[in-house]
Amino acid sequence: MRRHRVLRCCPVIGAAALSSLQQPRYRWLWFSNVAGSAGRWALVLVLSAQLLQLTHSSFWVGLGLFLTQGPVVLVAPFSGALADRFDRRTLNVASVAASAFTTGLFAAMTWLGLMTLPAMLALSLLFGMSFVFQMTLRSTLVASLVPRDSLVNAVSLFQVGTQGAQLLGPVLATPVLAAFGPAPAWLLCSLLYTTAAALSTMVGEARAQARETDRSESIADRLSRSLRYLRMRPLAWTAILAVTLHCSLTMAYQGMLPMFVAMDLGAGTPSYGALLAVIGFGAMTASLALARWSGERYRSTLFTVALIGSGLGLSILAVAPNTTVAYAAGFVAGGTQAMFMSLTLAMIQSSVANEFRGRATSLYQMITLTPMAVFGWGMGGLADVAEPRPLMLAGGTAFLIVMAIYAWRSPWLRGLFRPTGWEQAALPQIPA
Numbered sequence: 001m002r003r004h005r006v007l008r009c010c011p012v013i014g015a016a017a018l019s020s021l022q023q024p025r026y027r028w029l030w031f032s033n034v035a036g037s038a039g040r041w042a043l044v045l046v047l048s049a050q051l052l053q054l055t056h057s058s059f060w061v062g063l064g065l066f067l068t069q070g071p072v073v074l075v076a077p078f079s080g081a082l083a084d085r086f087d088r089r090t091l092n093v094a095s096v097a098a099s100a101f102t103t104g105l106f107a108a109m110t111w112l113g114l115m116t117l118p119a120m121l122a123l124s125l126l127f128g129m130s131f132v133f134q135m136t137l138r139s140t141l142v143a144s145l146v147p148r149d150s151l152v153n154a155v156s157l158f159q160v161g162t163q164g165a166q167l168l169g170p171v172l173a174t175p176v177l178a179a180f181g182p183a184p185a186w187l188l189c190s191l192l193y194t195t196a197a198a199l200s201t202m203v204g205e206a207r208a209q210a211r212e213t214d215r216s217e218s219i220a221d222r223l224s225r226s227l228r229y230l231r232m233r234p235l236a237w238t239a240i241l242a243v244t245l246h247c248s249l250t251m252a253y254q255g256m257l258p259m260f261v262a263m264d265l266g267a268g269t270p271s272y273g274a275l276l277a278v279i280g281f282g283a284m285t286a287s288l289a290l291a292r293w294s295g296e297r298y299r300s301t302l303f304t305v306a307l308i309g310s311g312l313g314l315s316i317l318a319v320a321p322n323t324t325v326a327y328a329a330g331f332v333a334g335g336t337q338a339m340f341m342s343l344t345l346a347m348i349q350s351s352v353a354n355e356f357r358g359r360a361t362s363l364y365q366m367i368t369l370t371p372m373a374v375f376g377w378g379m380g381g382l383a384d385v386a387e388p389r390p391l392m393l394a395g396g397t398a399f400l401i402v403m404a405i406y407a408w409r410s411p412w413l414r415g416l417f418r419p420t421g422w423e424q425a426a427l428p429q430i431p432a
Contacts, residue, residue: 026142029141041170091137303417
């Protein structure tokens with residue numbers, strides 16, 4: 001049976017780590033992503049801090065953050081289908097502009113003293129719908145703007161920007177929030193998204209090749225065919241299931257993080273912002289390392305480190321006795337979680353054709369983000385009746401145990417711990 005490499009590329013060395021940025025259209029999208037992602041992480045900081053101040057409840061913090069991601073269940077199939085039929089650049093600009101408008105409403109209503117809990121939740125849902133569209137469109141645009149043999153480098157660099165923004169957003173928003181309150185911080189979010197929309201207009205038109213079957217196919221049929229398409233690729237499907245467990249157990253702690261900092265560490269908003277920034281710095285550092293050592297011979301080692309570090313880093317963060325230890329553990333957790341997500345995303349993007357990439361990416365996001373949003377809300381609610389520490393510790397240790405059981409049962413997952421495992425047999429193709 002013919003075999004092919006899923007993620008075949010040479011190790012990225014020196015300046016080659018930035019090679020995809022030589023593509024002008026990709027470069028515009030990269031900077032747009034940095035600005036938009038910084039706005040997203042500034043929103044996480046401001047929204048959670050304002051909700052906690054308003055309600056004194058991690059349940060409502062978790063619900064607010066859930067609404068910024070939860071719409072993936074309803075929106076993802078539409079965003080993927082639209083991305084495969086219309087100009088992806090135009091759709092991306094529109095969705096980013098919607099985020100700028102929504103965060104502007106947050107700023108105006110807070111400034112005027114009109115903000116209430118129902119209003120915050122409604123605006124969070126509106127933002128979440130635009131955010132889900134952006135995630136699908138950005139991911140599909142990346143693969144549309146670079147040569148196929150540069151895809152792994154482009155995905156890694158894109159994650160560097162995304163994760164670096166997890167540092168940049170809180171760094172920019174924390175002093176504004178601490179010194180002037182939430183209204184100016186919301187205005188900063190809106191300005192970041194406005195900048196992202198302006199930069200995205202420079203990307204140029206990007207369309208997938210249209211097919212006659214696409215014009216008559218329903219959304220449900222497209223989603224069903226996306227599922228079949230990925231199920232026929234065992235390595236890609238294994239990655240999706242693994243990252244689903246990863247998002248559910250190791251990345252659902254954000255809803256309880258403000259309460260963890262306040263209750264368990266005895267610190268205030270500046271320390272919460274600093275912890276978010278450190279987590280983002282760890283994510284950016286790990287993404288740079290992945291771009292530097294992206295050759296096949298390194299991937300099994302990096303995958304192993306990322307898997308173990310994701311659970312272990314969160315567990316250490318949970319038992320941290322002070323902010324210093326929490327910052328160190330947050331750096332490890334942020335770095336290994338970002339590396340795990342980057343490796344699996346690159347695998348998915350390299351496994352599908354361009355005209356199918358929007359639907360495949362949206363399905364990937366629906367499968368992975370939904371449990372993270374639901375678990376994040378649930379853990380935020382549990383933090384109101386139990387200390388955050390044991391809940392975070394349970395998530396980290398449960399991930400390690402569940403993944404060990406999964407690896408024992410799945411030869412495809414076990415294969416990812418060996419260099420030869422980053423290959424898969426060619427399987428029957430399903431037309432996009």
